[in-house]
Amino acid sequence: MAQLGTQSIQFEEAPYILSSASVVGAKEGEGPLGKKFDVVGQDDQFGEETWEAAESALQKEAAVLAMGKAGLKKDAIRYIFGGDLLGQSIATTFGLMELNVPLFGLFGACSTAGEALSLAAMTVAAGYADQVLAVTSSHFASAEKQFRFPLEYANQRPLSACWTVTGGGAFVVGRKGKTGAAAPSDGKTEAAAPSGGKTGARITGITTGRVMDYGVKDSMNMGAAMAPAACDTIYRNFLDFGRGPQDYDRIVTGDLGYVGREILIKLLQEKGFDITSAHMDCGIEIYDRKAQDTHAGGSGCGCSAVTLSAHILPQIIKGAYRRVLFVPTGALLSKVSFNEGQTVPGIAHGVVIEHG
Amino acid sequence: MAQLGTQSIQFEEAPYILSSASVVGAKEGEGPLGKKFDVVGQDDQFGEETWEAAESALQKEAAVLAMGKAGLKKDAIRYIFGGDLLGQSIATTFGLMELNVPLFGLFGACSTAGEALSLAAMTVAAGYADQVLAVTSSHFASAEKQFRFPLEYANQRPLSACWTVTGGGAFVVGRKGKTGAAAPSDGKTEAAAPSGGKTGARITGITTGRVMDYGVKDSMNMGAAMAPAACDTIYRNFLDFGRGPQDYDRIVTGDLGYVGREILIKLLQEKGFDITSAHMDCGIEIYDRKAQDTHAGGSGCGCSAVTLSAHILPQIIKGAYRRVLFVPTGALLSKVSFNEGQTVPGIAHGVVIEHG
Numbered sequence: 226m227a228q229l230g231t232q233s234i235q236f237e238e239a240p241y242i243l244s245s246a247s248v249v250g251a252k253e254g255e256g257p258l259g260k261k262f263d264v265v266g267q268d269d270q271f272g273e274e275t276w277e278a279a280e281s282a283l284q285k286e287a288a289v290l291a292m293g294k295a296g297l298k299k300d301a302i303r304y305i306f307g308g309d310l311l312g313q314s315i316a317t318t319f320g321l322m323e324l325n326v327p328l329f330g331l332f333g334a335c336s337t338a339g340e341a342l343s344l345a346a347m348t349v350a351a352g353y354a355d356q357v358l359a360v361t362s363s364h365f366a367s368a369e370k371q372f373r374f375p376l377e378y379a380n381q382r383p384l385s386a387c388w389t390v391t392g393g394g395a396f397v398v399g400r401k402g403k404t405g406a407a408a409p410s411d412g413k414t415e416a417a418a419p420s421g422g423k424t425g426a427r428i429t430g431i432t433t434g435r436v437m438d439y440g441v442k443d444s445m446n447m448g449a450a451m452a453p454a455a456c457d458t459i460y461r462n463f464l465d466f467g468r469g470p471q472d473y474d475r476i477v478t479g480d481l482g483y484v485g486r487e488i489l490i491k492l493l494q495e496k497g498f499d500i501t502s503a504h505m506d507c508g509i510e511i512y513d514r515k516a517q518d519t520h521a522g523g524s525g526c527g528c529s530a531v532t533l534s535a536h537i538l539p540q541i542i543k544g545a546y547r548r549v550l551f552v553p554t555g556a557l558l559s560k561v562s563f564n565e566g567q568t569v570p571g572i573a574h575g576v577v578i579e580h581g
Numbered sequence: 582m583a584q585l586g587t588q589s590i591q592f593e594e595a596p597y598i599l600s601s602a603s604v605v606g607a608k609e610g611e612g613p614l615g616k617k618f619d620v621v622g623q624d625d626q627f628g629e630e631t632w633e634a635a636e637s638a639l640q641k642e643a644a645v646l647a648m649g650k651a652g653l654k655k656d657a658i659r660y661i662f663g664g665d666l667l668g669q670s671i672a673t674t675f676g677l678m679e680l681n682v683p684l685f686g687l688f689g690a691c692s693t694a695g696e697a698l699s700l701a702a703m704t705v706a707a708g709y710a711d712q713v714l715a716v717t718s719s720h721f722a723s724a725e726k727q728f729r730f731p732l733e734y735a736n737q738r739p740l741s742a743c744w745t746v747t748g749g750g751a752f753v754v755g756r757k758g759k760t761g762a763a764a765p766s767d768g769k770t771e772a773a774a775p776s777g778g779k780t781g782a783r784i785t786g787i788t789t790g791r792v793m794d795y796g797v798k799d800s801m802n803m804g805a806a807m808a809p810a811a812c813d814t815i816y817r818n819f820l821d822f823g824r825g826p827q828d829y830d831r832i833v834t835g836d837l838g839y840v841g842r843e844i845l846i847k848l849l850q851e852k853g854f855d856i857t858s859a860h861m862d863c864g865i866e867i868y869d870r871k872a873q874d875t876h877a878g879g880s881g882c883g884c885s886a887v888t889l890s891a892h893i894l895p896q897i898i899k900g901a902y903r904r905v906l907f908v909p910t911g912a913l914l915s916k917v918s919f920n921e922g923q924t925v926p927g928i929a930h931g932v933v934i935e936h937g
Contacts, residue, residue, distance in 0.1 A: 227708050232683045234709050275921050312668030313915035314688045322926055327588040327789035330688040332670045351707035352583050353590050433683035436674055559669035565631050570678055
């Protein structure tokens with residue numbers, strides 16, 4: 226049965242993540258994961274004249290790179306699921322336009338990587354496509370312009386603020402593992418990395434998030450705004466799949482940062498689950514907090530996408546992690562809703578990725 | 582086989598549109614379709630303090646009404662597919678939050694009704710859910726503020742400009758027809774209307790659109806920007822399904838208006854298909870061009886959604902139309918991309934709806 230509990234799906238034939246790619250900016254390249262990314266841009270403008278065009282460029286580069294790693298031409302990609310943070314998703318439109326592939330445009334704020342992978346897996350598992358692409362991006366400068374202040378204004382940032390990751394991540398999700406992909410017991414896959422064109426990662430289930438609003442109104446404290454959504458999705462995943470923290474090698478949130486992480490752990494403890502030892506947050510992993518002055522951690526659609534691609538998937542593929550719950554988190558606000566005094570609700574989409 | 586041609590899907594077990602609802606503003610209520618809408622607001626603020634909150638209110642009202650018509654409580658809806666035109670989709674976030682249903686947020690500009698119905702049908706046909714909801718909205722005042730000028734500025738509008746529809750449309754898509762739904766030969770369905778809780782409309786296939794850019798840069802001429810995308814999706818639908826204009830009782834575009842319609846018909850003629858007699862455009866249907874001073878016609882996510890719900894579905898259900906190709910069209914621009922001198926690419930998502 227595909228439907229599980231109230232909001233999850235378990236795939237009878239779990240789709241494979243055939244390949245993935247990460248393209249980041251200079252700051253991310255200087256961080257703890259720097260050497261793991263596929264491409265580190267020397268110039269955050271990526272050769273373009275505007276920040277928005279720069280974001281489009283890195284999204285496209287990630288997409289093309291992921292297809293290349295899977296040995297697929299764009300004609301072999303039936304659908305793209307993609308989105309970004311900018312109003313009317315212009316980074317995605319202008320970034321992916323030239324690929325000329327049917328596009329399902331998404332908006333899930335920084336949870337987009339989870340939403341895109343969920344729909345990609347649903348589409349492939351149902352037989353609607355043999356290969357699809359899930360893509361997302363964010364850019365520090367285009368996001369600051371979109372949500373806060375122009376960079377030239379040089380505003381100060383509170384310690385609870387996150388730093389939007391300049392990065393694009395792309396994933397080819399497909400029906401069949403490529404040559405070299407094998408069952409967990411196959412020793413050959415232990416050394417396979419995503420860049421090798423082999424795969425050992427399958428999306429075995431998803432838990433789709435609900436919008437959660439705890440009344441946080443501070444757009445400089447996204448972690449607090451998103452933690453309740455992460456809590457709800459993880460809790461629902463546990464109930465729907467009959468699992469607990471011990472069943473996952475890692476439970477990876479997108480960009481809660483240091484502030485949000487504490488709240489999430491506390492909220493789940495109140496529900497009877499202690500995820501402290503299994504929890505990992507992409508926003509915490511991607512920067513060196515002290516050396517890089519990034520305050521509460523990284524954020525943005527790109528944060529979880531590039532960290533999954535460069536840092537987590539290789540561990541799943543080589544079997545160091547057997548099962549991971551990937552839960553990108555999104556803060557659902559706009560400049561308009563914020564200025565009109567609205568709260569900042571959150572959403573989080575869970576994707577179960579297993580070695581295999 | 583579910584996959585058809587290069588970008589279409591044919592459903593082996595076609596999902597039903599179990600119910601639908603339309604909520605519109607005063608101007609739409611005064612138009613030619615005025616009496617067909619479920620709710621016509623007397624006040625375009627819908628009791629709210631901001632235009633954005635007004636749009637959220639009408640989206641929520643449409644969703645609740647559609648569920649009510651299908652005799653379903655929100656617990657029976659497994660997923661919502663929804664989106665709108667506003668930056669970061671705030672109308673959807675704040676409109677649907679209280680429903681507390683897992684949400685896949687979409688951005689397809691004014692093609693969102695087609696994108697949402699496509700993903701809803703894919704989800705139901707694959708057995709991932711028994712019932713899901715597809716929702717979208719637009720609001721004249723929130724859209725003007727988002728894309729053009731504040732209303733207080735009282736700018737003049739060129740004749741090629743469209744008028745954004747104030748309206749929200751919602752559709753419950755489900756696996757099984759309700760009691761009363763029957764095969765085309767069943768006389769009983771002839772009188773059934775969506776409001777009767779009966780159904781006679783099934784989504785038998787979809788054709789997902791690609792981003793098309795013909796270099797139009799005029800944000801006051803959306804019809805011209807979107808016509809190439811409509812052409813591409815309709816043409817692909819013909820090829821993928823092995824059909825032509827004669828196989829559809831109506832080919833219904835979303836909001837091309839008078840300018841875009843002419844271009845679409847010409848572009849398809851160049852490809853060997855004449856859709857003149859089958860073509861209908863929601864943006865043309867919804868207003869009285871002369872009496873209502875709406876220039877090129879209606880536009881916005883709500884335009885195609887409310888017109889499908891109030892004007893087209895009843896014809897399908899009673900069998901007056903046996904097969905319709907519904908093709909909402911979206912212009913993929915933002916204020917930022919426009920001000921940076923970018924073009925206005927378009928996208929169109931095709932949904933085949935049949936009596937049955």
